[in-house]
Amino acid sequence: MTELTKLGVAAIRDGVASGAFTAVEVATAFNSNVAKAKALNAFIVETPEKAIEAAQAVDADRAAGKPLGKMAGVPIGMKDLFCTQGVQTTAASHILEGFVPTYESTVSAKLWKAGAGMLGKLNMDQFAMGSSNETSYFGNVISPWRRNDGSNAALAPGGSSGGSSSAIAARLCPAATGTDTGGSIRQPAAFVGISGIKPTYGRCSRWGVVAFASSLDQAGPMARDVRDCAIMLEAMAGFDPKDSTSLDLPVPTWEAGLNRDLKGKRIGIPKEYRLDGIDEDIAKMWDNGIAWLKDAGAEIVDISLPHTQYALPAYYIIAPAEASSNLARYDGVRFGLRDLPEGAGLQDMYAATRAAGFGEEVRRRIMIGTYVLSAGFYDAYYTQAQKVRALIARDFENAWASCDLILAPTAPSAAFGLGEKNADPLSMYLNDVFAVPASLAGLPAMSVPGGLSKDGLPLGLQIIGKALDEQAVLNAGLAIEQRSGFTAEAGEWW
Amino acid sequence: MSVDKDTVNKIARLSRIAISDAEADKMVGELNGILAWVEQLGEVDVTGVEPMTAVIANKLRLRDDVVTDGDVRDKVLANAPAKEGSFFGVPKVIE
Numbered sequence: 001m002t003e004l005t006k007l008g009v010a011a012i013r014d015g016v017a018s019g020a021f022t023a024v025e026v027a028t029a030f031n032s033n034v035a036k037a038k039a040l041n042a043f044i045v046e047t048p049e050k051a052i053e054a055a056q057a058v059d060a061d062r063a064a065g066k067p068l069g070k071m072a073g074v075p076i077g078m079k080d081l082f083c084t085q086g087v088q089t090t091a092a093s094h095i096l097e098g099f100v101p102t103y104e105s106t107v108s109a110k111l112w113k114a115g116a117g118m119l120g121k122l123n124m125d126q127f128a129m130g131s132s133n134e135t136s137y138f139g140n141v142i143s144p145w146r147r148n149d150g151s152n153a154a155l156a157p158g159g160s161s162g163g164s165s166s167a168i169a170a171r172l173c174p175a176a177t178g179t180d181t182g183g184s185i186r187q188p189a190a191f192v193g194i195s196g197i198k199p200t201y202g203r204c205s206r207w208g209v210v211a212f213a214s215s216l217d218q219a220g221p222m223a224r225d226v227r228d229c230a231i232m233l234e235a236m237a238g239f240d241p242k243d244s245t246s247l248d249l250p251v252p253t254w255e256a257g258l259n260r261d262l263k264g265k266r267i268g269i270p271k272e273y274r275l276d277g278i279d280e281d282i283a284k285m286w287d288n289g290i291a292w293l294k295d296a297g298a299e300i301v302d303i304s305l306p307h308t309q310y311a312l313p314a315y316y317i318i319a320p321a322e323a324s325s326n327l328a329r330y331d332g333v334r335f336g337l338r339d340l341p342e343g344a345g346l347q348d349m350y351a352a353t354r355a356a357g358f359g360e361e362v363r364r365r366i367m368i369g370t371y372v373l374s375a376g377f378y379d380a381y382y383t384q385a386q387k388v389r390a391l392i393a394r395d396f397e398n399a400w401a402s403c404d405l406i407l408a409p410t411a412p413s414a415a416f417g418l419g420e421k422n423a424d425p426l427s428m429y430l431n432d433v434f435a436v437p438a439s440l441a442g443l444p445a446m447s448v449p450g451g452l453s454k455d456g457l458p459l460g461l462q463i464i465g466k467a468l469d470e471q472a473v474l475n476a477g478l479a480i481e482q483r484s485g486f487t488a489e490a491g492e493w494w
Numbered sequence: 495m496s497v498d499k500d501t502v503n504k505i506a507r508l509s510r511i512a513i514s515d516a517e518a519d520k521m522v523g524e525l526n527g528i529l530a531w532v533e534q535l536g537e538v539d540v541t542g543v544e545p546m547t548a549v550i551a552n553k554l555r556l557r558d559d560v561v562t563d564g565d566v567r568d569k570v571l572a573n574a575p576a577k578e579g580s581f582f583g584v585p586k587v588i589e
Binding site: 098099100102103200201202215216241244245247248307309310313314316317324328331332333334335336337338340344346347348349350351352354358363366368370371374377380381384385386387388389390391393424425426440441442467 | 497501502505507509512513521524525527531532535538540547548549550554555557570573574575576582584585586587
């Protein structure tokens with residue numbers, strides 16, 4: 001029998017359906033890999049019994065001749081931002097440690113309904129704030145990758161969905177949920193050589209997902225290849241009356257629509273993304289990506305997105321502003337941590353609870369957000385940022401006159417070492433320079449592996465599409481995947 | 495614009511986050527670094543540009559004014575750090 005943990009979503013689904021192996025065999029194999037990989041710290045909570053239970057239900061349905069779901073028999077990892085009924089959900093924070101939701105997020109409920117099972121809750125940057133998975137209260141996630149220089153330095157798996165990326169790259173799960181506010185699916189996918197797509201804002205319900213910046217937060221799948229992402233996105237997406245920004249549109253059949261032929265497609269190459277001093281490996285990978293898409297029949301056109309350089313500063317006003325408002329709910333009264341110093345009143349309890357419960361980066365962003373929204377500064381910072389955001393979205397609108405898709409790098413470098421970018425918050429923020437513009441415009445964007453750096457580390461190519469055109473993004477991803485020949489894997493040391 | 499220690503303490507108070515003196519000192523430099531960087535947005539000509547309100551055009555939905563959930567008191571209280579009977583417990587607020 002093939003080694004089951006080497007299989008992706010499509011292969012597992014098809015194998016379970018055909019009877020080549022059972023869902024319980026698959027769940028057992030992945031449970032065993034999860035149990036052996038503590039060194040990566042990818043999971044906050046492991047739920048092997050949940051994975052088995054879901055698999056048993058799928059095997060029973062198959063035996064009874066019942067129709068099977070899109071994800072039937074596929075065990076997955078669930079980012080700890082999704083509320084899961086009866087299973088601790090913390091957003092990797094101390095303030096939510098011990099919080100056991102009495103309800104299930106819409107996205108996770110859809111996945112279970114489609115026949116997926118849960119291997120556990122994945123570690124992440126605290127409240128999804130971070131690009132290296134170093135802000136988790138439950139410790140850093142370690143990437144399974146190492147540089148080829150023999151140094152064995154621990155590398156960042158990217159963030160904020162770093163548990164998801166690390167677990168997939170190490171074959172602890174064939175796929176996982178991620179969320180992307182300013183690159184949190186795409187950058188970690190790029191860092192570990194897997195694929196991930198952030199759909200159009202509103203495709204996946206935000207209900208039951210711990211909120212960071214509500215106008216940007218969007219869930220999406222992370223998996224080993226483009227087809228697997230298409231399958232899982234179909235299971236996750238769809239209208240939800242419980243989310244006021246959910247799009248009331250039918251879910252396309254993205255898997256059936258996959259087509260590697262890009263004839264007639266125009267691919268825009270934004271000149272503003274070619275930064276001065278761009279990393280040599282990144283520039284070379286980008287050129288390769290252009291050649292691959294040309295080979296797939298696409299026409300390459302130069303485009304301009306003139307406000308690109310303002311995307312990150314606008315993001316670092318808008319996202320903290322929304323976070324300061326969203327995170328006001330953590331007050332030590334209704335759920336989560338309470339720190340009540342001897343003799344303290346209500347106000348002191350709030351302040352003590354929030355000081356003890358939020359990590360340093362979360363406190364910093366709440367305070368920035370509070371400042372930019374405060375009386376006298378609101379227009380200068382927040383209103384100005386929302387106007388710049390409108391201009392960034394307009395840049396993309398203008399670009400679509402001459403192209404159908406945009407190709408760019410996902411991140412400005414390969415994975416960096418843990419601790420390398422901690423001293424200065426700004427240097428960490430700059431890692432999302434290529435990812436943030438599509439987030440601000442709500443556009444679908446995907447990262448697929450594009451090659452290896454000189455150090456032997458994965459690099460990601462990013463495809464950005466028009467609103468609601470996930471299909472074109474996936475198709476271009478497939479065209480790249482079939483030409484890049486990316487098969488590199490992290491050598492097992494954990 | 496830049497912030498001083500008094501401003502940092504005021505922001506912390508508004509944020510309901512207790513900070514020590516040493517933390518406030520450290521935060522002055524960090525916030526000023528970030529604020530100086532975001533200030534480049536001031537260079538952008540935004541004449542006639544409306545601030546973005548919705549990233550993907552979407553109509554606000556209305557629904558019938560009927561009860562669609564509720565009656566879940568015990569679930570709401572299930573994660574309370576302190577509760578008394580069917581209420582959240584808080585420190586005394588009225589003398």
